[in-house]
Structure formats: structure tokens, C-alpha cells
Amino acid sequence: MRDLVYTGFMSLDGVLDSPGGGAGEEHRGKGWVGSVEFLPEAFALKGEELADTTALMFGRRSNEAFAPFWRESNDHASYKGLPKYVVSGTLADDALLDGWGPTTILRSTDDVAALKKSDGGAIFIHGSAELARRLAAAGLIDRYNLLVFPVLLGAGKGLFSRADETKQALRLRESAAYPNGVLKLIYDVG
Incomplete structure (x- = not known):
């Protein structure tokens, strides 16, 4: 069974929206990661994850935001050859970006569950709240790898549901x- 790991930057109030402030990011607080002093050791987790990453997973909108930028980024060159999975019920097969490596569209949560049962290592989800x-x-989800930043954004897409659901221990x-x-x-689920 493959592990499914969510990895990301999060504000202290749980917002994931627009951490980098790049083109296409419309959150009014966009670029909030850059408002904190850069210390390489605080970002070392991102490099450490590469050793465990055997595939990437995105929702449609995150794929549309990340793929064009990461395809051209030297910082993300190691991602190019990894298998990528985009979970979308609406994305057309011909809408996938050329030159970004092997990409498969998964149409449902059941498809993701089936992928987890396949052979291989950890699949990391980026963005995609x-x-x-x-x-x-x-x-x-098997694990959360989070870098929590000391900022409060007040609004934006959050990682965790606000619905009245059963308590889940981490x-x-x-x-x-x-x-x-x-x-x-870093939290293991269950």
C-alpha cells in the first residue's frame, strides 16, 4: 500500500492560499511565505521529502498553477520525471502540459484509493486544498508534512474541513x- 502524504505551507490559522504570491494567485494576503525571514533550515523539509517522493498528486487548479512554473524551475527539476496524477472530473486529456513528464488523470476518489493499493512509494499532494x-x-491521507508560518490571514482555503465530522487522532x-x-x-494519521 502506498502512502499518500499532504505537504504544504500553512498559515497559523490554517490557510494554504497563495503562499508564494506568483502569477495567478489572487488571495489578498498572497506572498505570505516571503513575509517571514528566510532560513534554509526552516525549509529543509522540502528537500528531505524528495528522497521519499515517488509520485506527485494535484487537483486540477493546483496542477494548472504549478505545472507551467515547476516545469521551467531549476529548483523543481527533479519533479519532471516523476509520475504525476491530477484528480479531476472535468480536465480534458488533451489539456495536460507537454514537457512536464508522465501525467495521468484520475477521475474520482475511488481512482485515488485504487492507486494507493498499487505498488510503489509515497505519493505527495501539493497545494490542492x-x-x-x-x-x-x-x-x-496517511501523513501531513506541514510548515506552519507565523502569520494570520483570516480568509482563504484551509487544509482541514470545517464540517462537523468524527474526531480524527493524529x-x-x-x-x-x-x-x-x-x-x-509531521503527523501520521490514525
């Missing part, structure tokens, strides 16, 4: 606090 909430509700696998206020929190 709505997809992450849907997969968490279906019990498909087990802290690893944590660290950095002088710039960023927290690394």
Missing part, C-alpha cells in the same frame, strides 16, 4: 521550531 479535504474525509512523528517562527509539524 479541496482535494486534500476530500481525500481526508475518505480516509486516504500522531506527531516529528517537529521543530525555527528562530523565524516557522514550525515543522
Whole structure:
């Protein structure tokens, strides 16, 4: 069984929207990651994850935002050859970006569940707040790798559902606090 890992930057109030402030990001607080002093050790998790990443998963909108930028980015060159999965009921097969590596469209949560049962290593979800909430509700997320930033945004897409759902326990696998206020929190689900 493959692990499905959500990885991302999050504000202290749980917002994921527009951390980098790049083109296409419309959140009024966009670019909030850049408002915190850069310390390489606070971002080391992103590099550490590469050793475990055997595939990437996105929702349609996150794929449309990340693929064109990451395809051209030297910082993300190692992602090009990895298999990618885009979960979308509406994305046309011919809408996938050329030169971004092998990409498969999954049409449903059941398709994601079937992929998890296949052979291979960990699949990392980037961005994709709505997809992450849907997969968490279906019990498909195995781990959260979070960098929590000391900012309050007040509005935006959150990682966790606000619905009245059954309590879910998480087990802290690893944590660290950095002088710039960023927290690394890695939680196993269940």
C-alpha cells in the first residue's frame, strides 16, 4: 500500500492560499511565505521529502498553477520525471502540459484509493486544498508534512474541513521550531 502524504505551507490559522504570491494567485494576503525571514533550515523539509517522493498528486487548479512554473524551475527539476496524477472530473486529456513528464488523470476518489493499493512509494499532494479535504474525509491521507508560518490571514482555503465530522487522532512523528517562527509539524494519521 502506498502512502499518500499532504505537504504544504500553512498559515497559523490554517490557510494554504497563495503562499508564494506568483502569477495567478489572487488571495489578498498572497506572498505570505516571503513575509517571514528566510532560513534554509526552516525549509529543509522540502528537500528531505524528495528522497521519499515517488509520485506527485494535484487537483486540477493546483496542477494548472504549478505545472507551467515547476516545469521551467531549476529548483523543481527533479519533479519532471516523476509520475504525476491530477484528480479531476472535468480536465480534458488533451489539456495536460507537454514537457512536464508522465501525467495521468484520475477521475474520482475511488481512482485515488485504487492507486494507493498499487505498488510503489509515497505519493505527495501539493497545494490542492479541496482535494486534500476530500481525500481526508475518505480516509486516504496517511501523513501531513506541514510548515506552519507565523502569520494570520483570516480568509482563504484551509487544509482541514470545517464540517462537523468524527474526531480524527493524529500522531506527531516529528517537529521543530525555527528562530523565524516557522514550525515543522509531521503527523501520521490514525
